[in-house]
Amino acid sequence: xxxxxxxxxxxxxxxxxxxxxxxxxxxxxxxxxxxxxxxxxxxxxxxxxxxxxxxxxxxxxxxxxxxxxxxxxxxxxxxxxxxxxxxxxxxxxxxxxxxxxxxxxxxxxxxxxxxxxxxxxxxxxxxxxxxxxxxxxxxxxxxxxxxxxxxxxxxxxxxxxxxxxxxxxxxxxxxxxxxxxxxxxxxxxxxxxxxxxxxxxxxxxxxxxxxxxxxxxxxxxxxxxxxxxxxxxxxxxxxxxxxxxxxxxxxxxxxxxxxxxxxxxxxxxxxxxxxxxxxxxxxxxxxxxxxxxxxxxxxxxxx
Ligand code: NAI
Numbered sequence: 101x102x103x104x105x106x107x108x109x110x111x112x113x114x115x116x117x118x119x120x121x122x123x124x125x126x127x128x129x130x131x132x133x134x135x136x137x138x139x140x141x142x143x144x145x146x147x148x149x150x151x152x153x154x155x156x157x158x159x160x161x162x163x164x165x166x167x168x169x170x171x172x173x174x175x176x177x178x179x180x181x182x183x184x185x186x187x188x189x190x191x192x193x194x195x196x197x198x199x200x201x202x203x204x205x206x207x208x209x210x211x212x213x214x215x216x217x218x219x220x221x222x223x224x225x226x227x228x229x230x231x232x233x234x235x236x237x238x239x240x241x242x243x244x245x246x247x248x249x250x251x252x253x254x255x256x257x258x259x260x261x262x263x264x265x266x267x268x269x270x271x272x273x274x275x276x277x278x279x280x281x282x283x284x285x286x287x288x289x290x291x292x293x294x295x296x297x298x299x300x301x302x303x304x305x306x307x308x309x310x311x312x313x314x315x316x317x318x319x320x321x322x323x324x325x326x327x328x329x330x331x332x333x334x335x336x337x338x339x340x341x342x343x344x345x346x347x348x349x350x351x352x353x354x355x356x357x358x359x360x361x362x363x364x365x366x367x368x369x370x371x372x373x374x375x376x377x378x379x380x381x382x383x384x385x386x387x388x389x390x391x392x393x394x395x396x397x398x399x400x401x402x403x
Contacts (some may be wrong), residue, residue: 108133110189112326113183115176115230116200116252120298121249124315125322126158130167132323134268135190138162139172139182139200147202147218147298150175170268176200177221179230187237195326196234197229197247198271205260216263223267224274226361231278235287244287245326248275252293252338255347268293272336279334287332290325293347294318295340297345317342351391353381356402 107129117126118140130136138158142151153169162169172190174181176198187195202222204215227248238244253261254268271291278289295301296318297310305313321337321344326329334346355375357368369376385391 105323105329106133107323107327109197110134110194110328111137111186111192112195112205113139113186113193113230113234114199115179115182115226116141117216118142118158119295120300121296121315121318123158123272124196124319126169127162127165128316128319128323129195130162130169130328131165134195135168135184136162136170136171137186137189137193138169139174139176139177139185141173141200143201143202146204149293157393170331172250175222176230176356179226179228180228182230183233183237188233192241193234193237193249193326194243195245195324196231196329196398197249197326198230199247199249201249201300203261203318204263206263207260211263219263219266223264224270227271227274235278235282237284237289238282239305242285243328244282244285245273245328245330246278246282246287247322247325248291249291250291250293250336254293255338256291278332283333288325288331290332290335290337292318292322292325292339293336295338305403312341314341348384348386350379350382350384351394352377352379353383354395354398356398360399360403362381369397 106320109155109255114122114126116122117138126136126138133321138155140155142147142154155173157170159169172182172185181192204219248271250272251268253265254348257265275289275291282289295313296315297313318339320340325332337344355372357372358364383394385394
């Protein structure tokens with residue numbers, strides 16, 4: 101029982117917590133002692149409309165279980181309002197789970213500028229606005245835990261999701277820089293690519309698979325990564341159905357296709373393309389500095 105992970109005294113903002121994954125995060129954080137800002141705009145799957153009822157229902161549920169929660173109905177594009185609700189209600193913010201999301205699935209030639217901008221606004225700008233406002237408080241308090249919600253569609257691409265893919269992988273880059281900028285303030289940032297039954301996936305996956313993938317199975321990884329004793333940062337995790345695995349970057353050993361003092365040609369690339377794309381001796385750079393040093397070493401040793 102001494103290893104039971106608690107969040108007493110912690111203040112968590114969960115965006116899009118009126119349904120699906122966000123609702124489960126809110127319930128599980130609250131059941132372990134956290135004070136939770138349950139944010140939800142309450143609109144449709146494509147982002148249209150708004151309603152207070154989604155957030156209110158989750159707040160009522162948490163309170164009826166003896167937990168602490170307050171609703172916030174803003175769009176994450178006004179993310180500073182989410183942080184204001186946390187600070188006004190609970191005095192601070194420790195944990196931010198950037199989870200709110202919508203879909204505007206269309207193949208590339210059918211994506212309108214509005215479809216593009218709306219997806220980028222909600223996922224990317226929403227996470228930026230919320231996280232920037234929260235970071236200021238976390239920096240002062242020398243503590244913070246961020247989660248960003250990416251997607252397999254962002255990592256691997258997915259037919260009909262060019263707008264969503266771009267925003268979702270953008271969140272991973274954003275998280276990695278927060279991890280670097282937050283390191284000296286005990287602020288961590290991790291990214292998840294979840295898989296769960298929700299209104300975003302109910303018509304995409306077959307019923308027996310959806311049954312295996314309840315949102316409550318994803319929440320424990322999010323809670324673990326946000327615990328004050330968890331120092332993991334800069335991670336990217338695929339997670340679903342009670343399974344999780346971290347993803348990392350692998351780079352081909354590569355090849356020098358143009359040596360100093362020799363002619364620089366396209367044919368040099370052609371002649372070395374097998375080496376450029378060969379993963380027999382991969383490396384695993386963990387930072388842009390490591391990546392750069394390896395590249396410079398390869399260039400220098402070819403001279
Ligand atoms: P969901 O539709 O059940 O929940 C998303 C919630 O976000 C909704 O309650 C919605 O009202 C809220 N929301 C939407 N726009 C908002 C805004 N501008 N401001 C505040 N709240 C807003 O969907 P689900 O599946 O729980 O999705 C959660 C996150 O996980 C999303 O970011 C989604 O893209 C991501 N995701 C989900 C996957 C899955 O398998 N369910 C797969 C990959 C990513």
